[in-house]
Amino acid sequence: MSSERSASRYTSVAIVLHWTTALLVIAMVPMGWWMVDAINEPESQQTAYQAFQLHKSIGFAILALTLARLAWRLTHPTPALPSGMKWWEVFLARATHVCFYGILVALPLTGWVYVSTGWAAALDRPLSVATSWFGLFTVPHLPGIEGQRDVAFGAIGAHELLVWAGIVLLLLHVGAALKHQFIDRDGVLAQMIPVFERGNKPHGGAVSSSWRAFATAAGLAAVIVVTATGWSRNQPAPLAEAAPAPAVSASAEPASGTQATTVTDAPAPAATTGTAKAWAIDKSASSIAFSGTHTGNAFEGRFEQWDGDIRFDPTDLANSSVTVLIDTASARTGDATQENSLQTDEWFNPANFPQARFEAATFRALGDDRYEAQGTLTIKDKPFPVVLPFRLTIDDTGANMEGALELDRTALDLGMFSDPAAGWVSQTIAVKVTVRATPR
Numbered sequence: 001m002s003s004e005r006s007a008s009r010y011t012s013v014a015i016v017l018h019w020t021t022a023l024l025v026i027a028m029v030p031m032g033w034w035m036v037d038a039i040n041e042p043e044s045q046q047t048a049y050q051a052f053q054l055h056k057s058i059g060f061a062i063l064a065l066t067l068a069r070l071a072w073r074l075t076h077p078t079p080a081l082p083s084g085m086k087w088w089e090v091f092l093a094r095a096t097h098v099c100f101y102g103i104l105v106a107l108p109l110t111g112w113v114y115v116s117t118g119w120a121a122a123l124d125r126p127l128s129v130a131t132s133w134f135g136l137f138t139v140p141h142l143p144g145i146e147g148q149r150d151v152a153f154g155a156i157g158a159h160e161l162l163v164w165a166g167i168v169l170l171l172l173h174v175g176a177a178l179k180h181q182f183i184d185r186d187g188v189l190a191q192m193i194p195v196f197e198r199g200n201k202p203h204g205g206a207v208s209s210s211w212r213a214f215a216t217a218a219g220l221a222a223v224i225v226v227t228a229t230g231w232s233r234n235q236p237a238p239l240a241e242a243a244p245a246p247a248v249s250a251s252a253e254p255a256s257g258t259q260a261t262t263v264t265d266a267p268a269p270a271a272t273t274g275t276a277k278a279w280a281i282d283k284s285a286s287s288i289a290f291s292g293t294h295t296g297n298a299f300e301g302r303f304e305q306w307d308g309d310i311r312f313d314p315t316d317l318a319n320s321s322v323t324v325l326i327d328t329a330s331a332r333t334g335d336a337t338q339e340n341s342l343q344t345d346e347w348f349n350p351a352n353f354p355q356a357r358f359e360a361a362t363f364r365a366l367g368d369d370r371y372e373a374q375g376t377l378t379i380k381d382k383p384f385p386v387v388l389p390f391r392l393t394i395d396d397t398g399a400n401m402e403g404a405l406e407l408d409r410t411a412l413d414l415g416m417f418s419d420p421a422a423g424w425v426s427q428t429i430a431v432k433v434t435v436r437a438t439p440r
Contacts, residue, residue, distance in 0.1 A: 119152035130340030276313035285436035
């Protein structure tokens, strides 16, 4: 061991990295066991959903900390082992350390593969959820495996077996540390917990570099075997052929007192530019909001970026028109994971379809300041006829409009990969439009 650098104890950086990783790993195990069962219970589904997001964030933190620990260990001296240890004890100690590092890398990686498939193994159906690292930034899914059911089952099988292997290693590791401290009294524990009495005797070089290499290879092989075993033993049963999905339609719900209008997915005539009075939208007093339920709990959101061209005159409805453009990437709910999921292909997919569009050129007066606009809502380049009931008041300072409708997201092809049966997100999404405008 003359070529190996040694120190009296681990550096402060190594100690902090070690105990931070250890605490995170210990917290992850009971969290993982609980959330897998709780996600299927309606009363705990929302909490379990949040736990899943925290679990993923901590997993990526563990991966980063482990890589940092490896880099630090390779560039800084480590304490020598006690001279009284037998060769096989040294071999096991080194192999255990290598296994620990391998598991701490393989665990988050298999978890990353699993979430990237967008398939929930426990439910055996698609469920793609974006990963937001503690709400700070999006962690992209690994490419090329979305929707691959076999990969999902293999990854979660390997993930679970690695957890059990890690628990066994942890118990052995703690047992060995206590043996060194209270039976051998060689001060090994003090290398990582400096407050303990020291008195360790360096190893002195009885173990050759070939044994160290063999221990390293054995440790890596053990991690590979555990991962491969978990992957292969958890292959799924054949998926039953799904029944054809029923035809769906979108519906618009009037604000109050009028009948809901059912619309099909046939495109409506495009709006024409009206010649009625033009209005300028006061964005500070206007909004496009949406709401629904997620895991049984109500949520509210809004679009932060949108604009419109309004030409409307209650006395000249035939020449009135409205065109509104909405930046779909600006959808906000206050939940980073929800917001990131809305950016995926199965939801708004703003990378390919950056704008939704509402156009209306047909209006009908309903009395008492109530109107309805018959128009077309285009999302992901697919037009859907909708009816927007609204109230409008006009005074000397400008106009105030409030409208509301309900949309069937299954008809709009939103979230249909993960949640076609609306088990997570409500099938009906309420939309509320508030506009304050002044004459141009």
